[in-house]
Amino acid sequence: MDAFFDTATMVSDFLWGGTWGDNRILPVGIITIALLGTGLIFMVILGFRPLLRLFPAFGELWSGRKGQGEGEISPWNALSTALSGQVGTGNLAGVATAITLGGPGAIFWMWVTALFGMAAAYAESSLAVRFREKHPDGHFHGGPMYYIKNGLGKSWAWLAILFCLGTILSAVATGGAIQANSVTQSAVEAGASMGINIPNWAVGVVLAALVFIVIIGGIKSIGNVAGKIIPFMAAAYILAALYVLVTHLDHIPMAFMQIIGGAFGWEQAGGGLAGYGVLAAVRAGVARGLFSNEAGQGSAPIAHAAAQTKNPVKQGEIAMLGVFIDTMVICTMTALVILVVEGAYPSAGGTVAYAWQSADLEASAITTAAYSEGMIGGAWVVLAAQALFAFTTIIGWSYYAEQCATYVVGDWAAKPFRYLWVLVAFGGTLITNVAGLWRFGDIANASMLLPNVVALLMLSGVVVAYTRRFDKTGELPPNWAGDDWGTEPPAPGEPDPSDPADPSHPAS
Incomplete structure (x- = not known):
């Protein structure tokens, strides 16, 4: 098993950092280029929409507590389900790992990833609503595999399958095993602080039982649970972080100086936190940023595709908020707490001032x-x-993996998959190689991100077309996508080659 994780580490370092062993092959990793590049492209061609429409999107979310249109869950619960996948161990363990691997500067690159990621999130989630399908059983299905199938045509079916296989792999590694493993660590450590020895398997049994209770009811059950838990837990965590930060106000300016200095190498140049280069900060920040907010990865659109809405533009804007809340708010809170709290932490026979500097903690x-x-x-x-x-991440990712499994083999696989997912949750509590598991998770994320990025770039003209159309008229005619940025929708009854359901479409 150790040999497997060693190989996973080398592949992960190449994909995210551009290195293979001790050799640097590329200045930065392939995934870093793909992720930041795609987000930047959409940020520009959408006219910096995430910044201009941030506050209106919160208004749309509030009004979306009740659905309007076909779908299975309200826009509010769709975002909550997406957030259940986004707000997970990446906000706690992932932030700490980013700082450990890349220094405080990694947090800056998490912010950059989130900023560009909001544009990618808008694009992928609006496409998911635009190209979703309603199956004979009444359930809605959507996400990258469906906008590849219905937006790019039958000749790209292989890319949809590739995305689905990558998603299932990512779900097992990052949405299931890592989440279960991290909660086990916390439970064991908390028990030890009270002199209680809690075995890993006991945590696994409780976690697996709770997961089963929620996911056996499908997306409506998951959405209802997420819609209640997510707002509460996010608010409670933010209040706890604010308490720590208020009691350490004098340390906050220095924390921001470390973040900015580390991001551009100023700390190293000044003789500060030596050993953390800019490339290390970029690699750790982008990798952990994606792990946390999932923007551009293609997972969240699967949840947004189930929203009760007629408008892909509005749901896309609501999807942007998931990235903002996850990274710009919750991850930032965690990072500041880690950077401002001083103590005497064990490390290699001595002590260090900050927990993230300790060799004995991870x-x-x-x-x-x-x-x-x-x-x-x-x-x-x-x-x-x-x-x-x-817990919420595990139940959210169960739906993503289930949707991909049913896309590949058929809707009949939904319930059998839910039983298998319970075993994934239990098995994750027993894994001991945490560092290797995180690196394998990076590879899994990359395996679903790359097909999604290809599809997003190929459909970028469609995204811009219906976005401009909505901004201009306030509405979107049914079954209209637009194949280029300036295309106007045809009059009723005329051929519409941009609509995959129309006989004139190239894929028909």
Whole structure:
């Protein structure tokens, strides 16, 4: 198993960092270029829509507590389901890992990833609504595999299959095993602080049972649970972080200086936190940023495709908020707590001032240590947050993987897959090679990101066309996509080659 994870580490380093072993092959990783490049392209061609439409999107979310149009769950619950996948161990263990691998500067590149990611999130989620399908059983199905199939045509069916296989792999690694493993770490550490020895398998049994209760009811059950838990847990965690930050106000300016300095190498040049280069910060920040907010990866659109809405533009704007809330708010809170709380943390026979500098701590243990020093009962705050974050991520990713499995083999696989997913949740609690698991998760994320990025770029003209159409008229005619940026929709009854359902479409 160790040899497997060693190989996974080398492949992950190449994809995300451009290195193979001790040799640098590329200045930055392939995934870094694909992710930031795609987000930048959409940010520009959409006229910086994520920045201009951020506050109106919150209004659309509030009015979306009740659905309007066909779908299975309200726009509010669709975002909550997407957030259940986004807000997970990446917000706790992932942030700590980013700082450990890339220094405080990695947080800056998490912000950049999120900023560009909001544009990618708008594009992929609006496409998911535009090209979704309603199957004979009454359920809605959508996501990258469907906008590849219905937007690009039959000749690209292989790309849809490739995305689905990558998603299932990513779901098992990052949406299931890593989440279960991280909550197990927190439970064991919290128990140890009270002199209680909690075995991993016991955590696994409880977690698996709770997962089964929720996911056996499908997307409506998942959406209802996520719609109630996500707002509560996010607010509670933010309040706890704010308490720590208010009691450490004098350290906050220095934390921001470390983030900005580390991002551009100023800390190294000034003789500060030596050993963390700019490329290391970029690699760690982008990888952990994607792991946290999933923008451009293609997972969240599967949830947004189930929204009760007639408007892909509005749902796309609501989807942008998931990235903003996840990274710009929750991840930033975690990072600042880790960077401002001082203590005496064990490391290689001595002590260090900050938990992230300790060689004896990793992943969620760093976040737990910082909160324990920063407030009374901090370890239990992290345990509660970790448990809820991981639990909601596991149930959210179960739906993503299920949708991809049914796309490949048929709708009959839905319920059998739910039983298999319970085993994934249990098995993740027993894994001991945490670092290797994170690196394998990076590979899994890349395996679904690349097909999605290709599809997004090929359909970029469609996204711009219906976005401009909506901005101009306030409505979108049914079954109209637009094949280029300036195309106007045809009059009723005329051939529409941009509509995959029309006989004049090239894929027909």
